[in-house]
Amino acid sequence: MHAYQIGVIEGRWSNFLPPIQGGQFRLKHVLDAEDHILDEEHDSSSQASSGEPSPLFEPVDAQLRQRKPVMSRASSSTSMSSLDVDNEKPHNIHDPESDWTKDQINNDLEKYPELDQKTQGDIMKKYRSLDQRMRSEGLYNCNYKSYAIEISRYSFLFAMFLTTLHYGWYCTSAVFLGFFWHQLVFSAHDAGHMGITHKFHVDTVIGMVIADFLGGLSLGWWKRSHNVHHIITNSPEHDPDIEHMPFFAISHRFFKSLRSTYYDRVMTYDPFAKFLVQYQHWLYYPILCVGRFNLYRLSWEYLILGLGPRKGPAWWHRWFEIAGQFFFWYWFGYQVLYKSIPDGWSRFAFIMISHAVTMPLHVQITLSHFAMSTADLGVNESFPQRMLRTTMDVDCPQWLDFFHGGLQFQAIHHLYPRMPRHNLRRAQKLVQEFCDDVGIPYAIYGFYDGNKEVIGRLGDVARQAKILAACQKSIAESGEMH
Secondary structure (H helix, E strand, O other), rough: HHHHHHOOOOOOOOOOOOHHHHHOOOEEEHHHHHHHHHHHHHHHHHHHOOOOOOHHHHHHHHHOOOOOOOOOOHOOOOOOHHHHHHOOOOOOOOOOOHHHHHHHHHHHHHOOOOOOOOHHHHHHHHHHHHHHHHOOOOOOOOOHHHHHHHEEEEHHHHHHHHHHHOOOOOHHHHHHHHHHHHHHHHHHHHHHHHOOOOHHHHHHHHHHHHHHHHHOHHHHHHHHHHHHHHOOOOOOOOOOOHHOOOOOOHHHHHHHHHEEEEOOOOOOOOHHHHHHHHHHHHHHHHHHHOHHHHHHHHHHHHOOOOOOOOOOOOOOOHHHHHHHHHHHHHHHHHHHHHHHHOOHHHHHHHHHHHHHHHHHHHHHEEEEEEOOOOOOOOOOOHHHHHHHHOEEEEEEHHHHHHHOOHHHHHHHHHHHHOOHHHHHHHHHHHHHHHHHHHOOOOOOEEHHHHHHHHHHHHHHHHHHHHHHHHHHHHHHHHHHOO
């Protein structure tokens, strides 16, 4: 990002609301033309802005607030969800969204530190100090001995998959293959975050070999999606990791058919979604059992449409991944399914078992976010506070770390994404001290309790969906208008 730096400011930077979140900006030449017109119509000494415009662009409110009234989401530094809190609206039983949104935001404002500049500035200062302490203690250095142990585990699982396949124990073989994929993803995750060698191309190749050649999934697709997830965690409009309509809605705001800025489409709350969401807490585990099939679709969509880099140093990644996809479907689809398994029913059972065994991974990924806040508190909220407000850790004994793969330390991982996962347990104590110091609640649950929280959240939204459906039915039957 340093290549794009155009200047330095004194004091703490006040964030703009990015355009993708609704911030309104105009190019400099447009602002200059407006200045010229306004100067001709009004006395320039009383109407002109006291500040110099940015050499590139300026938020609408900064240039126009002294000239004419402007209705801009950038000027309020809030999203539409928080506007419901500020605007006094009469209660409407047929429009419960405003009340539900208001309650969620108020709950967050009560539990978390104030959003004033000084408080959030102090949090950022201590967050950066904590980062320096972690670097000085070597927590960014990769523990390659841990990878030697993991490679031994991967080799054992793959060998057991081949051995049981050879003897015709197809269901058992499928279980070992599923465990193999489940464990491999953790290393691909490390590579995607440049947490192994800290070198872009080396870690990317490692990740692509694991994800594409051995697992049939696109690392490029995952990085494109996952980077957005880390920037704007748990935002219904922007975070693809919580956009699972029509199957899941973790916020009532999905009832409004939100537009996904990542997928560039409206997530329609249609009759099919209305039906499924009402039972989503019952469908959660069954749907996750087949979640890997959707990842295949997303991977091929990313590669075929060329959604990744086409120029620059990463131009060849797409073609390397496509080669990896053909290699995967050759060894898995042809050599294993077609050549090694004799009949259609056994092939079907092998596919379903091997893919269902990876279900705990999907639970692990959703566990740390589905139960957490989806409210937008505005651009004044600091990065560490947002990450800790939207992410929770899962507590487990150290001997179970291999099963969770480091993903149980999601709060720490979101604060320091490039920290190798084998060091996250050591970093946890320091993050807890940081949270105690700045007054941010540190969310941590056991695996069982964490699952209860997720099912509880899905159940709450399902009940809200039933209430909304009942209201809409009542309106339709009575002929009332909104």
